[in-house]
Amino acid sequence: MQKELRELYQQVILDHNKSPRNFRKIENPTVSLEGHNPLCGDNVTIYIQLDDNELIKDISFQGSGCAISKASASLMTSMIKGKSVDEAKVLFEKFHHLVTAKIDENIDLEELGKLAVFSGVREFPARVKCASLAWHTMIKALEGKKEKVSTEEE
Ligand code: ZN
Numbered sequence: 001m002q003k004e005l006r007e008l009y010q011q012v013i014l015d016h017n018k019s020p021r022n023f024r025k026i027e028n029p030t031v032s033l034e035g036h037n038p039l040c041g042d043n044v045t046i047y048i049q050l051d052d053n054e055l056i057k058d059i060s061f062q063g064s065g066c067a068i069s070k071a072s073a074s075l076m077t078s079m080i081k082g083k084s085v086d087e088a089k090v091l092f093e094k095f096h097h098l099v100t101a102k103i104d105e106n107i108d109l110e111e112l113g114k115l116a117v118f119s120g121v122r123e124f125p126a127r128v129k130c131a132s133l134a135w136h137t138m139i140k141a142l143e144g145k146k147e148k149v150s151t152e153e154e
Pocket of ligand 1: 037041042065066067068069129130
């Protein structure tokens with residue numbers, strides 16, 4: 001990856017860690033779910049408010065963890081807000097592919113849009129679960145899971 005691009009992505013992650021977006025609780029959410037990454041000690045709770053047409057009207061998170069996990073939850077919530085449940089699933093699939101792709105696999109960053117910020121994560125295998133935690137928890141919440149999820153389950 002280009003050095004300038006890498007630095008830009010790092011800045012975005014640092015900024016989201018410093019001032020996380022949607023870092024709050026939603027009272028009476030349609031669904032909420034707690035997620036845990038025991039490898040790093042990251043904890044996140046995702047709150048989702050759906051409208052009658054399965055549109056994600058509001059999404060937020062709370063929790064504690066490393067910079068990557070917090071920035072990832074912040075970025076994830078800003079990307080998912082206003083999307084339909086189906087669109088959120090597509091974004092999750094793209095994100096999942098991105099962070100688990102092989103280092104030498106060519107990835108079309110333009111096609112990824114904002115998700116490209118996470119493209120450096122696959123170079124740090126220990127960080128993949130930190131970055132995935134919020135996404136993983138969000139998708140399980142939409143699937144209706146109620147019990148706390150862990151990145152070590154699958
Ligand atoms: Zn972490």
